[in-house]
Amino acid sequence: MKIVHITAGAGGRICGTCLHDNALVKALRARGGDAILVPAYVPTTTDEENVAERTVVMGGVNVWLQQHVPLFRHTPGFLDQPLDSRTLLAWLSGRTGSAKAADLGPLTASTLEGELGHQRKEVAKLARWLAREEKPDVVHLSNVLLIGLARSIRAATGARIVCSLSGEDVFIDSIPEPQRSRINDLLRERAADVDRFVAFNRFNAGFMGGRLGVPAERIAVIPHGVDLASFPATPPDLAARRRQRGGKLVVGFLARGCPEKGLDQLVRALPIVAERHDVEVIAAGATIDTERAYLAACHALACDLGVADRFRWLGQIDRDAKLDLLASIDVFALPTPRAEAKGLSAIEAMAAGVPVVASGHGAFPELLDDERAGLLHVPGDPAGLARAITAILDDESLAARLGGHGHALARERCSAAGMAAEHESLYRSLTGSDARPSALRGRR
Numbered sequence: 001m002k003i004v005h006i007t008a009g010a011g012g013r014i015c016g017t018c019l020h021d022n023a024l025v026k027a028l029r030a031r032g033g034d035a036i037l038v039p040a041y042v043p044t045t046t047d048e049e050n051v052a053e054r055t056v057v058m059g060g061v062n063v064w065l066q067q068h069v070p071l072f073r074h075t076p077g078f079l080d081q082p083l084d085s086r087t088l089l090a091w092l093s094g095r096t097g098s099a100k101a102a103d104l105g106p107l108t109a110s111t112l113e114g115e116l117g118h119q120r121k122e123v124a125k126l127a128r129w130l131a132r133e134e135k136p137d138v139v140h141l142s143n144v145l146l147i148g149l150a151r152s153i154r155a156a157t158g159a160r161i162v163c164s165l166s167g168e169d170v171f172i173d174s175i176p177e178p179q180r181s182r183i184n185d186l187l188r189e190r191a192a193d194v195d196r197f198v199a200f201n202r203f204n205a206g207f208m209g210g211r212l213g214v215p216a217e218r219i220a221v222i223p224h225g226v227d228l229a230s231f232p233a234t235p236p237d238l239a240a241r242r243r244q245r246g247g248k249l250v251v252g253f254l255a256r257g258c259p260e261k262g263l264d265q266l267v268r269a270l271p272i273v274a275e276r277h278d279v280e281v282i283a284a285g286a287t288i289d290t291e292r293a294y295l296a297a298c299h300a301l302a303c304d305l306g307v308a309d310r311f312r313w314l315g316q317i318d319r320d321a322k323l324d325l326l327a328s329i330d331v332f333a334l335p336t337p338r339a340e341a342k343g344l345s346a347i348e349a350m351a352a353g354v355p356v357v358a359s360g361h362g363a364f365p366e367l368l369d370d371e372r373a374g375l376l377h378v379p380g381d382p383a384g385l386a387r388a389i390t391a392i393l394d395d396e397s398l399a400a401r402l403g404g405h406g407h408a409l410a411r412e413r414c415s416a417a418g419m420a421a422e423h424e425s426l427y428r429s430l431t432g433s434d435a436r437p438s439a440l441r442g443r444r
Contacts, residue, residue: 020200063119165208228416281311350409
């Protein structure tokens with residue numbers, strides 16, 4: 001059984017979808033699976049070994065030109081090929097941070113039109129390549145914004161189509177009308193071309209299922225999994241961690257520096273927590289050009305609130321630095337004002353044995369096991385966020401209990417191996433294959 005994952009690159013920044021798909025394909029291969037990860041638009045970026053193919057499909061330069069310059073919708077392949085150079089696309093990927101979702105409505109609608117859109121030449125090229133070179137049994141698309149590819153892929157290969165639900169609503173809802181309504185209509189239409197959707201949690205299965213008009217029986221819920229070998233086998237001694245710092249306490253944050261992840265909420269909560277504890281916030285995540293003004297506002301807010309010396313933004317960090325950060329904090333906070341679809345960094349914090357504080361909506365009530373692995377607060381309420389953080393910092397036994405339960409929960413429900421096994425079962429149910437994959441094929 002051959003599995004091809006197609007994952008949209010994220011412009012040189014580490015994103016949750018790239019992390020998830022890379023971990024999944026790596027774990028499928030570790031189980032003997034015949035799976036490859038194919039980047040779309042630009043190369044993928046991850047903080048661990050990147051298992052993606054060197055081939056980039058739906059090359060970002062050609063996709064953009066075919067949207068904006070009608071001539072390029074008809075040029076022969078030998079003229080398009082240099083524009084799909086991995087070197088060029090890698091260079092481009094570091095310069096896409098200035099693109100705003102609000103400006104991408106027409107392009108998004110066109111790609112969702114698939115074989116009927118301006119990028120029909122790229123769609124046909126991808127379908128031919130899959131049919132000739134890869135011969136997949138299942139093609140797994142990383143998010144619903146790629147489902148315009150499904151119809152042509154199925155016609156060319158006969159493959160079953162799986163699509164992940166990855167929090168695309170944030171991007172879609174930032175697109176102005178009339179494009180937003182057109183995109184939502186296309187998503188509901190093209191959802192019929194997908195055999196099964198995958199959500200990371202029950203919340204997002206219901207939420208996106210409603211938006212797409214997809215019944216529950218067509219959505220599998222498979223939690224994100226992490227490579228547990230990178231995390232401690234037993235929960236850390238959080239009290240000893242505090243003592244080593246002489247009582248200095250640290251709240252961690254790992255996410256993009258953008259409004260929907262709630263970094264400003266954490267900055268607003270910081271002076272309230274600092275009234276009771278000697279505490280600092282250490283935050284890290286991807287930084288793109290369109291979000292630099294927001295980050296500057298967070299720094300200015302910290303200055304205005306008198307906590308600039310307690311707030312550190314590290315920017316995008318590598319895997320070792322991320323693991324070091326998780327091994328050095330007392331509480332992890334992710335106060336998303338908008339319902340979160342994934343919460344991958346919260347899962348990593350749980351795997352590290354750190355208690356989590358998060359907004360009481362989206363993925364988090366389920367992920368935190370009804371506050372047995374962390375505490376929830378009212379979304380958009382910095383005072384409530386501060387109370388939850390303070391409650392954990394006040395009580396070492398509570399911190400240990402929450403961290404320990406989260407650690408056990410992550411190892412039970414959120415391993416990369418378990419995630420891969422559940423996907424294998426899903427793929428077999430769609431293809432009618434009872435045999436476990438044994439061949440390993442992939443080119444770097």
